[in-house]
Amino acid sequence: MYYKAAEEMGIKEKLGILTDAAKYDVACTSSGVDRRGNGKGMGNTELGGICHSFSSDGRCISLLKILFTNECIYDCKYCINRKSNDVPRASFTPDEVCELTMGFYKRNYIEGLFLSSGILYNPDFTMELICQTIYKLRKEHGFQGYIHVKAIPGADPVLIQKAGFYADRMSVNLELPTADGLRQLAPNKHRKNILAPMRQIQNGIQANKNELVLYKKAPYFVPAGQSTQMIIGATPENDYQLMMVAESLYQKFELKRVFYSAFVNVNEDKDLPALPGGPPLLREHRLYQADWLLRYYGFQAKELLSEERPNFNILLDPKADWALRHLEVFPIEVNQADYQLLLRIPGIGVKSAQRIVRARKNGALRFEDLKKIGVVLKRALYFITCGGRMMYRTKMEEDYITRNLLSVKEKLPFERDGMTYRQMSLFDDVNFQMPSGKEDCMKAALGQL
Amino acid sequence: MEEKYFICEDSLEGIFTGIYEAYALREEHERIHIQVGEEENLRLFAVYIEIKPDREKAAKVAGTINRRLGEEAYLDICRALASEDGQKGEAVYKMVVCGLRMKDGRRIMGNLADPYVHKVFELARFTRNEVHHWKEFLRFQELENGILFSRIGPKCNVLTFLAPHFADRLPLLDFVIYDEKRGIFAVHPKSKEWYLVTDRDFEEEKIAPYSEGELEYQELFTFFCHKIAIKERKNLKLQRNMLPLRFQEYMVEFGQ
Numbered sequence: 038m039y040y041k042a043a044e045e046m047g048i049k050e051k052l053g054i055l056t057d058a059a060k061y062d063v064a065c066t067s068s069g070v071d072r073r074g075n076g077k078g079m080g081n082t083e084l085g086g087i088c089h090s091f092s093s094d095g096r097c098i099s100l101l102k103i104l105f106t107n108e109c110i111y112d113c114k115y116c117i118n119r120k121s122n123d124v125p126r127a128s129f130t131p132d133e134v135c136e137l138t139m140g141f142y143k144r145n146y147i148e149g150l151f152l153s154s155g156i157l158y159n160p161d162f163t164m165e166l167i168c169q170t171i172y173k174l175r176k177e178h179g180f181q182g183y184i185h186v187k188a189i190p191g192a193d194p195v196l197i198q199k200a201g202f203y204a205d206r207m208s209v210n211l212e213l214p215t216a217d218g219l220r221q222l223a224p225n226k227h228r229k230n231i232l233a234p235m236r237q238i239q240n241g242i243q244a245n246k247n248e249l250v251l252y253k254k255a256p257y258f259v260p261a262g263q264s265t266q267m268i269i270g271a272t273p274e275n276d277y278q279l280m281m282v283a284e285s286l287y288q289k290f291e292l293k294r295v296f297y298s299a300f301v302n303v304n305e306d307k308d309l310p311a312l313p314g315g316p317p318l319l320r321e322h323r324l325y326q327a328d329w330l331l332r333y334y335g336f337q338a339k340e341l342l343s344e345e346r347p348n349f350n351i352l353l354d355p356k357a358d359w360a361l362r363h364l365e366v367f368p369i370e371v372n373q374a375d376y377q378l379l380l381r382i383p384g385i386g387v388k389s390a391q392r393i394v395r396a397r398k399n400g401a402l403r404f405e406d407l408k409k410i411g412v413v414l415k416r417a418l419y420f421i422t423c424g425g426r427m428m429y430r431t432k433m434e435e436d437y438i439t440r441n442l443l444s445v446k447e448k449l450p451f452e453r454d455g456m457t458y459r460q461m462s463l464f465d466d467v468n469f470q471m472p473s474g475k476e477d478c479m480k481a482a483l484g485q486l
Numbered sequence: 487m488e489e490k491y492f493i494c495e496d497s498l499e500g501i502f503t504g505i506y507e508a509y510a511l512r513e514e515h516e517r518i519h520i521q522v523g524e525e526e527n528l529r530l531f532a533v534y535i536e537i538k539p540d541r542e543k544a545a546k547v548a549g550t551i552n553r554r555l556g557e558e559a560y561l562d563i564c565r566a567l568a569s570e571d572g573q574k575g576e577a578v579y580k581m582v583v584c585g586l587r588m589k590d591g592r593r594i595m596g597n598l599a600d601p602y603v604h605k606v607f608e609l610a611r612f613t614r615n616e617v618h619h620w621k622e623f624l625r626f627q628e629l630e631n632g633i634l635f636s637r638i639g640p641k642c643n644v645l646t647f648l649a650p651h652f653a654d655r656l657p658l659l660d661f662v663i664y665d666e667k668r669g670i671f672a673v674h675p676k677s678k679e680w681y682l683v684t685d686r687d688f689e690e691e692k693i694a695p696y697s698e699g700e701l702e703y704q705e706l707f708t709f710f711c712h713k714i715a716i717k718e719r720k721n722l723k724l725q726r727n728m729l730p731l732r733f734q735e736y737m738v739e740f741g742q
Contacts, residue, residue: 052706056713074654076677081655087622088728090739092715095724102714137706140699143634143656144626144738146707182655301718315718395596406599450724 046127052137054127058107058118059153061303062210062266063296067099067148067183069261070205078179079143082205082261086183087148095450100151100185101141105129105166109155113212113223114306115271118155122304128157131170135178142182149183149205150174156189164192164200171203183261188238190230197234201241206261206293209235214282218272221308232290238263239290262293269324270300270317271309277347280327280338287331297324318451323349330355333387334380357383357442360420361435367420368427372401383442384417404428415445489517489532494575495539496522498567501575502544504537505582515583520575547582555585556592565617566609568643577605616640617647623733624648626661627704628697634661635693638736645672649680664688704738711739 068086088097104118106128112120134152141147152170157163167186174180185206188197201207209231213219216228238259245258265286269279283295299316302309327349330336334356341355342348350358360367360383369382371393379390389411396402396410404423408414418428419438431438490511494504504520511518528534552560563578571577580602585594597603626634634656638644645665649672652661656674663672669686734740 049706049709052710053713056710060714060716074657076657079656079658083621087618089622090711090737091725091729092711093722093725094715094717094719095721095728096715096719097728098711098714101710140703141707143659144628144703144707145624145636145652146739299719301716318719392596392598395593396598399593399597400599402599409598409604450727451721 048133048137051127051129051133052103054125055104055107055129056102058124058155059102059104059151061117061298061301062102062151062153063096063298064185064208064264064266064294065097065099065102065151066264066294067185069293070183072181072260074181078181079139080149080180080182082148082181082183089145089147099148100183101138101147101149102151103129103134103137103153105134105152105154105163105170106157107155108157110158111156111223111225113226114304114308115222115268115300115302117303119304129170131166131173134170135174135180138174138182139178139180142180147182149180149185151185153187154189160189160191161193161196164189164196168196168200168203171200175203185261188234190226190234192234194234194237197237198241201238201259202256204259206264207238207259208264208266209238211265211267211282211286211295213272214267214269214274214279215272218274222271235263235265235290235292242291263290264292264294264296266296266298268300269297269321270312275347276320276324276327276349277338277342277344279324280331280342283324283328284331284338295328297321297328319351319449320349322449322451323351323355327355335377352443352447353439354383354447356381357416361439361442364433364435364438367433368422369420370422370425371407372397372424382417382420384413384415384420386411416442489519489529491529491532491534492518492520492537493524493534494520494522494537497539498548498564499541499544500537500539501567501578502547503540504575505547505579506540506543507535507537508579515580518579520579522572522575550586551582554591555582555594559585559592559594562595562606562610565613565647566606568613568646569609570642571609573605574609577602577609581606613642613644613647616642617644619733620644620648621651623729623737624663625736625738627738628700629694630697631694632660632697633694634659636661636663636736637666637690638663639667639732640665643668643670645670645682648672649674649682653680708739708741 066086067082068084070082071084072082074081086099088099090098092098107118107124108126108128109118109120117124134150138150142149152167154163154167157166167189171184171186174184184204185208186200186204188200188207188209190209211231212223212226219226219228241258242262245255248255267282286292286295299318299321300312301316302312327341330341331338336359341359349355353361360381366381369378371379376390376394379385379393380387385393392410393402393407396406401424404414407417407423414428419431419441421427492504492507494500501520501522508515508518508520548560551563566574566578581594581600584597584600584602585591588594594603595607598607620638620640624636624638626636629635643665645663648663652663653674658676660676661674665671669684669688671683671685672680673683674680
């Protein structure tokens with residue numbers, strides 16, 4: 038294939054355009070694979086990933102996150118790079134991407150490359166360019182750091198397979214949580230085309246695991262697993278629907294991560310909701326909290342939400358919210374409860390639960406020991422006993438505990454502005470911008486409408 | 487009986503030698519204490535004994551800790567001793583005593599109810615976090631002679647933990663990491679083992695000028711960091727929480 042990039046454009050200008058175009062992609066993680074260097078070439082990876090900087094929005098910068106090109110044949114309404122937008126366009130060459138990656142990596146600016154792309158000409162052409170780039174990076178430059186690439190829906194499965202042998206992680210964007218939403222906002226994309234490569238990668242990973250059992254030296258296929266992301270708040274799904282989608286992605290497609298991206302309105306399209314209060318950050322935060330509960334705490338989506346209660350509590354995190362609705366389980370005796378049960382106690386996380394299980398082998402734990410272990414007692418104290426006793430005399434009563442939990446201010450990664458400072462006036466047309474529902478009341482309360 | 491204070495050198499060897507001597511005394515451990523460096527307020531009715539670091543004795547103690555308390559505990563002890571805490575020697579000594587008295591010493595790190603174990607646990611965690619932060623935020627600058635140079639100012643002695651990480655990562659490159667607070671350098675010549683050098687009188691003027699492309703890369707990365715931010719989500723407080731100001735002076739993207 039012959040391909041020529043706009044040569045008159047300098048590397049800095051290209052980097053600017055193609056970073057700008059990539060920034061709404063959320064998954065900037067470099068975790069999931071532990072690989073020592075081989076003494077040749079450059080690079081290794083750490084299981085937990087490494088962040089190298091934080092941008093002014095507080096998000097981590099771990100990978101060189103860029104688009105290969107922001108040219109695109111599609112016209113998705115939420116996307117800044119949609120065909121009908123008049124924005125400056127640029128494309129890298131594979132060599133330019135390699136040079137930037139190597140130059141940044143050796144200076145310890147980044148953990149590796151996150152390469153996504155708009156669709157140039159057609160999916161195959163685009164996927165071929167991505168493959169070429171990461172092939173060069175691995176084979177010609179001897180790069181062994183982290184590589185995350187997108188699988189382009191609609192591309193030839195052979196190309197996706199090829200990319201999988203050079204990448205650590207691959208992802209296919211679900212874009213919107215439901216097929217309906219996709220039809221509305223991304224008329225050129227189809228649910229079926231998105232799920233097909235996802236399934237292919239899942240099967241590839243499984244086959245590779247079997248192969249590795251037989252031949253230790255078999256090449257790895259997407260060793261850090263696959264992830265996806267969906268946009269939150271551009272379409273009317275409730276939290277319950279979102280969690281059910283996420284749960285089935287974890288169970289049926291064995292994804293490593295599902296990322297949620299609070300919708301940022303960049304296009305002013307009539308089909309998109311106006312969000313004068315900014316992106317729905319609290320909602321995104323609650324979804325991540327619940328996602329954590331699914332992956333590490335043994336919760337199921339339907340324990341957290343239901344058709345009747347389809348949205349998360351704005352005031353309480355999902356775990357505290359669950360506990361308050363299940364007071365019959367509590368108080369739990371910390372010295373006896375098994376690990377899974379410990380995880381259900383507000384104020385006890387994965388690490389502190391593990392430490393409790395370990396530490397109590399050496400003798401019964403007291404409240405002061407729990408504190409040392411890292412249990413947040415001011416949250417946990419309503420739900421636990423130590424040696425049969427509660428820390429203080431406490432009523433096992435939902436309202437009472439809720440009030441007390443709320444008096445301990447929740448740490449949120451952003452300001453809850455509007456909640457306390459902005460007065461709503463008669464002339465705020467909060468109810469007229471979007472079909473009203475529970476979701477809107479939630480946002481109205483937070484000043485996000 | 488009077489209390490005995492062993493004054494040890496601030497190093498793994500120094501403190502391990504102290505532990506060896508404490509056991510050699512065959513007295514109650516409760517009355518023996520290990521102290522790092524000089525004591526400023528001498529106590530009445532206490533004996534102060536200077537301990538000279540001894541490689542062989544230290545190696546014996548290291549061997550015993552590894553064997554009886556396990557590698558995890560040994561590494562945590564190393565991390566704890568890399569901290570600047572004045573109580574670290576005493577905490578490690580008393581933790582070793584506690585561990586050797588246990589039926590299964592390998593369970594020692596789970597025994598967080600013990601104040602000394604807890605102290606070591608906290609110091610080790612502090613060092614581990616500090617090491618991790620420098621893995622994240624350390625920046626190399628390429629010099630004219632091709633060497634990658636990095637200056638860091640860590641809160642504890644992280645170089646021995648940091649150097650292997652980068653040696654594994656950049657095996658074919660010459661690099662130097664300079665701990666300006668302690669005047670120590672980790673030096674990695676390409677394709678060879680790394681080593682430590684101490685030079686307290688190092689002057690930064692001695693560093694060679696940047697390579698030709700260095701400033702361009704710094705500019706490109708700074709530009710990248712600027713472009714990757716979503717202005718609708720601007721949150722400087724979160725940025726500062728995740729990336730404390732004390733690191734920023736060492737990072738090219740925050741300007742020097």
